[in-house]
Every structure is written in C-alpha cells, then in structure tokens.
Amino acid sequence: MNNDESLKLESQLCFRLYSLTKLMNRHYSPVLKKLGLTYSQYLVMLVLWENNNTTSVISVKQLGEKLDLDSGTLSPLLKRLEKQAFVSRVRNSEDERSVEVKLTTLGCQLKAQAQNIPQEMFSITGMSVDELHNLNSQLDSLLVTMKTK
Amino acid sequence: MNNDESLKLESQLCFRLYSLTKLMNRHYSPVLKKLGLTYSQYLVMLVLWENNNTTSVISVKQLGEKLDLDSGTLSPLLKRLEKQAFVSRVRNSEDERSVEVKLTTLGCQLKAQAQNIPQEMFSITGMSVDELHNLNSQLDSLLVTMKTK
DNA sequence: TTTATTTAAGTTGTGCACAATTTGATTTTG
DNA sequence: CAAAATCAAATTGTGCACAACTTAAATAAA
Numbered sequence: 001m002n003n004d005e006s007l008k009l010e011s012q013l014c015f016r017l018y019s020l021t022k023l024m025n026r027h028y029s030p031v032l033k034k035l036g037l038t039y040s041q042y043l044v045m046l047v048l049w050e051n052n053n054t055t056s057v058i059s060v061k062q063l064g065e066k067l068d069l070d071s072g073t074l075s076p077l078l079k080r081l082e083k084q085a086f087v088s089r090v091r092n093s094e095d096e097r098s099v100e101v102k103l104t105t106l107g108c109q110l111k112a113q114a115q116n117i118p119q120e121m122f123s124i125t126g127m128s129v130d131e132l133h134n135l136n137s138q139l140d141s142l143l144v145t146m147k148t149k
Numbered sequence: 150m151n152n153d154e155s156l157k158l159e160s161q162l163c164f165r166l167y168s169l170t171k172l173m174n175r176h177y178s179p180v181l182k183k184l185g186l187t188y189s190q191y192l193v194m195l196v197l198w199e200n201n202n203t204t205s206v207i208s209v210k211q212l213g214e215k216l217d218l219d220s221g222t223l224s225p226l227l228k229r230l231e232k233q234a235f236v237s238r239v240r241n242s243e244d245e246r247s248v249e250v251k252l253t254t255l256g257c258q259l260k261a262q263a264q265n266i267p268q269e270m271f272s273i274t275g276m277s278v279d280e281l282h283n284l285n286s287q288l289d290s291l292l293v294t295m296k297t298k
Numbered sequence: 299t300t301t302a303t304t305t306a307a308g309t310t311g312t313g314c315a316c317a318a319t320t321t322g323a324t325t326t327t328g
Numbered sequence: 329c330a331a332a333a334t335c336a337a338a339t340t341g342t343g344c345a346c347a348a349c350t351t352a353a354a355t356a357a358a
Contacts, residue, residue, distance in 0.1 A: 001278075006267035007260070009195050009215065013281060014173045014270065016288040018188075019217055021170040022315075023295050024163045029316090039167075040344060046158050061306060066158065068168055071307050073345050080343080097306040097353050111156070118155035121163065126294040129150075132162060135287055139165040142284075145275040146172045171345075178346090189314060210336060220337050222315050229313080246323050246336040 027124055028117075035113050036084055040077060042114070043067055048087065048103045049111045057100035059092070086110060176273055177266075184262050185233055189226060191263075192216055197236065197252045198260045206249040208241070235259060 001011065009015050028039045037045065047058065047066050060074050067074075078101060081087045086107035092098040122132065150160065158164050177188045186194065196207065196215050209223050216223075227250060230236045235256035241247040271281065 003264045003267070006271075007195060007198060007263065009192070009199075011285075012195075012267065013274065013285055013288075014177070014188075015192065016285060016292065017166060017170045017173055018192075020288060020292055020295070021166045022217065023292065024166060025315085027295065027298075028163070038343065039163075043158070043164065043167075046156060046161075049156060050158075059306085060308095064306095068171065069344095070346070072309080072347080075308050077344075091307095095306085095354070099307065114156065115152045118152070118161065122155075124295060124298050125162065125291060126298070127291070135291075136160075136162055136165060138284060138287075139162075139169060142274060142276070143165065143169055143172065146169070146176065146273060149176075149273050149275070174345085187313065208336085209338095213336095218314095219316070221317080221339080224338050226314075240337095244324070244336085248337065 024121075027121060031117055031120065035110055036086075040069075040073075041081055044074075044077065044081065044101075045086065045107065045110065045114070048101070048107065049114070052103070052108055052111055054103050054105055054108060057090075057102045059098045059100055061098065063101060081107075173270075176270060180266055180269065184259055185235075189218075189222075190230055193223075193226065193230065193250075194235065194256065194259065194263070197250070197256065198263075201252070201257055201260055203252050203254055203257060206239075206251045208247045208249055210247065212250060230256075 005011060025039050028042070032039060032042050035042075044063065044067065047063060048056075060071055060078065064070055064074055078087060078089055082089055085104050087101050088104055090100050090102075092100050125132065127135070154160060174188050177191070181188060181191050184191075193212065193216065196212060197205075209220055209227065213219055213223055227236060227238055231238055234253050236250050237253055239249050239251075241249050274281065276284070
C-alpha cells in the first residue's frame, strides 16, 4: 500500500476501532441510563460487582490498574457514583494516601438490574459465540502488543 | 456463559474495544502533537487530504456523515483547525444554512508531514498485512450490523 | 534522623462526544 | 402566498480521558 492509499480513512484500523467504540457507547447509553450509569461508571461497577458485597474494598489505584484509568478520571467519576449512593469512599487508615472504594447496599442491588445487559449487547453484535471468542482473542493479543511498545 | 460470568470485565468485547481505542489514542497523540493535531482533528484532515487542494470543499454536514460526528463536535473542532490556519470555513452562498470547509495552503502542506504516520502506527500493531485486512473486515461487518440495529 | 524521593489522590485545564436546544434558512403544503 | 415543517450549524451543559501540577503521606537514603 502506498502512502496516499494508507492515509485514507477506509484503510485505517484505528478509525474502525474509534467508530465501533462510539457505536458501542450509543447502544449502551440508553440501557445504562435506566440504571443511572454512564459507560465508564458501569465499568467501575463491573469491577465492584465481582465481589458483590458491601465489605470488600478496592483502592482507587487498583481500580485504575484494572480499567487503565488515572486518578484524574476516576476521582470525579467516583464522586458522582458516591453522590448517587452506589459506592462509598473511605481513606485507608493504614495508609492515608490511599482511598478505598466499596459498594453500598444500593450499589449491590443495582447488579440485579444489570444482569441481562451483556446478553442484550451481545445480541446486537449479531455474532456467534465462536466469532466473539475469536475476535476477543485477536483484540487481546493486539492489546498486549500495543501495551509493550 | 451464565449471567455472573458475562458481567465480568474480561469477557466483554466492548471493554476490549474501549481499551484499544484509548491505547491507540495514546500512541497517536505524541506523533500528532508534532503536527499540532489531536486524533479527531487528524481524522478531519484525512478527509480533506483525499482531495489535496485548496479548492475542493466539503460541508460540515458531509464531514459529519463521513466521520459519524455531529455539529456539536465538529463546530468547535473546526474552529480550532481554522485558528491554526489549517482549514477555512465559508458559509455557502447558495444555501446559507450550510458551511463549507476547505484546506488552506498550510493545511495542504501538512499532509507531507503525515505521510508516514499510518506505516508507523501499523508497525506498532505487530500484525501482518493479512492479519490487518482480516481484522479490518471483521470490524467492518460488526460496524454494519451494529449500525442497523 | 532529617532530607530526599516516591507514591496516591485530587485539581485544573483542554478537547472531544453527545444530548438538547436555539437560530436562521430553506422546503413543503394548506 | 403564508404557515408549518424540515434542515444545517452553532450553542450550552455533562461527563469522560488525559496532561500537568499540587498536596499530603509514606518510604528510602544520606
């Protein structure tokens, strides 16, 4: 492919990823809005729902590592989730630099309302389970490669 | 896959797309910064560079259709590109509702500096040309399906 | 031990992305 | 033709995502 050709929009993987991510978000938004969540807030809740109780804690730092987000993004986002009473934020008494996030009872309860979202979104892709797994693993290796370069 | 399983971060296609798009942006940002562009501004320039001259025009509306962006995103973005003298914006005299965008001489010249960006980004993916084409076409069909639902 | 370095959150500022609305122009149609 | 509907941009407001910086705490080094 020559330079002029590769400068075209249609040839670019990045533009596809960018467009798909926007499209995904548009499908998620109305569904998540019913729960009072944005997509990024939903990602935080997914992490917290993995230990679905009001005692497990995770630091902002750890949350950032899981989601690949920094405190500049997470701090205000977590405040919004706290304002809605889905999470609580408490400074760690052992290490005062760290802030621990955990689910509130309301935040726990919200999980039930989110149970069928993945299935709903999967159906929108029109893919088979095999195709999904195949695409997922391709994207995983791309993620690994691009993180280390 | 049960509901609890599918609510996990690792099982989700969307999270992979979201993460990859952020990662892409992080690779593009430093490279594009040298040209004075953000990724979204670069996309606009890619469209304009397809007719690389200072006479071809495209309306904000058409630009929005190509990039799947609305005027709420494009209007301020185009103003920034205009402030940097990469594009000019002129209201269409035939139809005063429409605004035509075109490259300035400076905007045309900028293309030369962008020539090797696609190659550079491709090398970061670590993929072969075949793998890239294959992934691109998978994402294309996903885009088609998701647009129509 | 006190100085230096590192670390975790938070803050500030910029630029999207998009919903909702406004403004003004063009079409439609009654 | 005039009123109604449609259309293209722009504006306003919200919430990321991230760079750059600040603050306060913990750890390491001199």
